Amino acid sequence: VELLYETARAVSPLDAAAMADARSRQARLTKPPGALGVLEELSVQLSGIAGACPPPRAEPAAVVVFAADHGVHAQGVTGWPQEVTAQMVANFVAGGAAVNVLARRAGADVSVVDVGVAADLAPAAGPVDGPVDGQRDRLVDRKVRRGTRDMTLEPAMTRAEAVEAVEIGIEVARERVEGGVRCLLTGDMGIANTTASAALISAFTGVDVTEATGRGTGADDATWRRKVSAVERALARPAGPEPLAVLASVGGLEHAALAGLILGAAAHRVPVVLDGVIAGAAALVVRALCPQALDYCVAGHRSAEAGHAVALDALGLRPLVDLDLRLGEGSGAVLALPLVQSSIAVLGEMATFDSAGVTDKTQPSKTQPS
């Protein structure tokens, strides 16, 4: 647990001087003040993260898809068989999933980190940790265990397993940043992981389980009721107030790893674009461990899954994209990446009123024609 605490301690506040520079520069660009709305605030945040105005381009960008299975699958919380987790990992490695297609368009790297898939992946899914078919998509084996335990019967993870998964996320963030990555995006794959997300969101925000629990990738009424019941039974078992104990009790291995990725990104002063409800649940763990790290987060989108809006509200994050997506994988984060990069381009490349000879009504004495 030393790496975790060390990383949390390394997270420092955003750079106030760079943020002030960004606000002042935004006011001089050839547009009415505030006319680029959320993109202006985003450019200020990104300047604060990098400690520079304009900040470096958020390139290269890398999606990390953490994959894991969930013991609670046994409670009938989803219509998808558990094998689909491993099948989709193979699909990611082959470059055929939505996140691969979207990442290719956005110029982002995709890698898959197995932190707990309940199957042996390497032979079925292609070469471990190497480039596949000319793409940079990779499969990294960091399996902590073959799926979590069934949280309705016992804690999903031991505290040691949860910490191990968090620290894997921290290490992956460090490796990516050392490899030159300047923007991290969260991805996830794990059949039944919206159930664990609902439990984390209800536990960390206090909202009722029925409010935190959505239909995932398409649950019918009966499945949804089983999902709510499973979350309620898991939360009925006292875990204590300690964030890592709550994570271990009802979370998933991918939630733990994503929390680590966020902490690691923040410690390295690199922005992290959050995908949907799984990332939102992981970010609530981060809020409890190290609230400062949330300053390094950008909410890529708001998913259609009920608990995600609850999580975003609690995190105080405004999503960039809001298109009723409910796929996961990192798809919503990747769709937001061009908006993140555009906000930086505007700050760095637009002309100022002075340089372009445009009259600024907010500074009539400076550039007003006679």
Added chain:
Amino acid sequence: VELLYETARAVSPLDAAAMADARSRQARLTKPPGALGVLEELSVQLSGIAGACPPPRAEPAAVVVFAADHGVHAQGVTGWPQEVTAQMVANFVAGGAAVNVLARRAGADVSVVDVGVAADLAPAAGPVDGPVDGQRDRLVDRKVRRGTRDMTLEPAMTRAEAVEAVEIGIEVARERVEGGVRCLLTGDMGIANTTASAALISAFTGVDVTEATGRGTGADDATWRRKVSAVERALARPAGPEPLAVLASVGGLEHAALAGLILGAAAHRVPVVLDGVIAGAAALVVRALCPQALDYCVAGHRSAEAGHAVALDALGLRPLVDLDLRLGEGSGAVLALPLVQSSIAVLGEMATFDSAGVTDKTQPSKTQPS
């Protein structure tokens, strides 16, 4: 007016067979049905527009910024001096405005068409109709007149002037499509043009002027009241029910040209991504002239300007981006372009359940493992 009517008659329904193919293909892709939300509907629409599934990539894409001035500026409806229209055209030509920066990032072409700037542009703004500084940004002189008349005193345009501007838009669409463009984006520049937009929106939807009138690029309370009063006075003068008469009475030359661009795009079966409130007002003119053409429109974003939400509701369009932008120029349309292109990439490039060997719970008999 022959070209206008001919173009409207050339607009045909979306291709139902291609749309059915797209829906069926979406259901076979390796994701839960509907999990990509609005992007799936968009891919179906784009297939219907092109008459092909998957549709061709929406590349090259071109933003056309129609620039014009407004006689109603004399009523004190904005704090910005009228010269800013011409100054911003020069900024576009030099590549320093927000739309240039965003279009470079998105890989889109920018051209500026002067349909009514109240100044002589060519000497001040650079070479006419040629590439500037290695960029493709161009200035095209199609000036109908030096700004509209003051709509509070008399019709802003004669019917002939309005028709001329609409037909310029149609011709520009044809030229761009003949030049290989496969996606058009609307842009606009014209100090005071949110006032004319409010008048068009109120006239075509029937909402109260106060609901249709926003603060543009930053009007204070007194300016906003003058803006509302100007719109009310203009609308008090009967224009008759004929859409072109309403357009001539209270519209702008850029609104007319944008209506033409939309009609032309639809006639050539090319999608047109609408920017903000100016494009929304122009699309209401199109709805009155040729409602079928709206099937070829994609709402790029919802601007913070009050009347835009009213226009989008009336048009039945859901915006892709919603980030409190209120800049115009085409900035919101360009920010939506990666989403449009991503929806096509997903349809064309994702693996199917069969090809990837992933179990499809919606088709248990086909791929369910034993």
